[in-house]
Amino acid sequence: MQDVAGEKAFSWRQRALAYIAELQSQLDGYSDGSPLVNGAQRHLDAAREAAAGRASLRGAWSGLAVDRTWANINKVEVALLKLLPDAELPWWGSDVLARALQHLGPQDPRRVKLEEHLCGQDGKLSPQDRTLAVITLQASNIAAQQEKVRLRSFRNTILTSTIILALVAVALLVVGALHPHAINLCFDDPKAAPACPVGTAPSTWDVAIVELVGLSAASLVGAIGLRHIYGTSAPYTLPIVLALLKLPAGAVSAVIGLMLVQARFVPGLSDLDTSAQVLGWAALFGAAQQLITRLVDEQGQNVLSNVRDASRGVEKTAEPPCPPDLGR
Structure with missing residues (x-):
């Protein structure tokens, strides 16, 4: 491991490396050697390499390290959502919905559809909604990357x-x-x-x-x-x-x-x-x-x-995500 110095000491790099380590521990639980697992591991290695790389003025100006790190991390998150056993899937509903509320507009059809499904299921994600959750998570991650680009x-x-x-x-x-x-x-x-x-x-x-x-x-x-x-x-x-x-x-x-x-x-x-x-x-x-x-x-x-992450939480809106009549 290279010495942590210069730009590598920036807080975003340390947060990214810590999150990469967490994702690695989750990915290690899947050792079946499937193409999805192998692809996720390659993305995780690329994210780790970008986060621990040497700083440069060109990289600081273009944001190449930031974009490469989080783009690959987001790919791993999506892969893990696809790999999750059905028994663990329900608890991802709140996380995916929070991402959607942070980054997708209130009229986005993926966000609206996910809200409806989760509100009717006490906020828990069902195996039938896995594809919808994957699509919504991908859209939320892309929107988050665009916020950082702006x-x-x-x-x-x-x-x-x-x-x-x-x-x-x-x-x-x-x-x-x-x-x-x-x-x-x-x-x-x-x-x-x-x-x-x-x-x-x-x-x-x-x-x-x-x-x-x-x-x-x-x-x-x-x-x-x-x-x-x-x-x-x-x-x-x-x-x-x-x-x-x-x-x-x-x-x-x-x-x-x-x-x-x-x-x-x-x-x-x-x-x-x-x-x-x-x-x-x-x-x-x-x-x-x-x-x-x-x-x-x-x-x-x-x-x-307009740049939101998990530390910002979700802003209050005029209407709650789950109106009482949908949560019954």
Whole structure:
């Protein structure tokens, strides 16, 4: 067994390996060498290999290890449901129904049919309903995989936006350092010396100081906004990625905001006569990025709320799964 390090230490890998061990113990009870058992063992070996594999940036971006691990685990779950003796089958009804309630829509015909059958049988799965349960479990697993794919796609979009904003901030910093007059953040006062972020004349440090102030303000506001962000057991660290987006956004918005003030885009805000006022407005514009990134945070929470697993349970609905008249 390889040393558990790097990405292998991530909690999703440990949960997956523990679940694989549990499935292996169940599969070991079937030693008849049938094609179904052999196929399930191959899927289980592939899941174990993916969960214990070496981490890579490409794998983290594409989610290959996550998808391969859980896709093979789901195949083993379906195989075990097919292999179960009739005497053990009734107790799988609640598990399959819970998966359906988590991942399938209320109008899904497989979910509706399974609910009807289980409600009429006190929640126990009958051998006659094995095929329906297998089909429903397969559909629920596919829906669960698609939820994770949407989460990973959203995370990658936010990461790409963060990198682009960071490159823009670096480009502004380089241009400001090489050509201080190209990005002039000084404000002329007819009655006094010009007010610049540093001193009274354009400096190579002006853009750097403004971006640092904007980034600092954005990080402070972002820290306050973390109270609205909840953790997740999903294998993608979306809350951290959302927090990182605010940093380059604050740096860029601070520079762009001062340029708009200097251009008299907002009447009455062009009379800045001290360096403290210039940096104060830079901090304000850096914090103002929250107005935009807050919408991204809300979308991120919506995406996270649609990713369900056993730890989330089943949300309450207007109608119980088994109305009293069907459970009699």
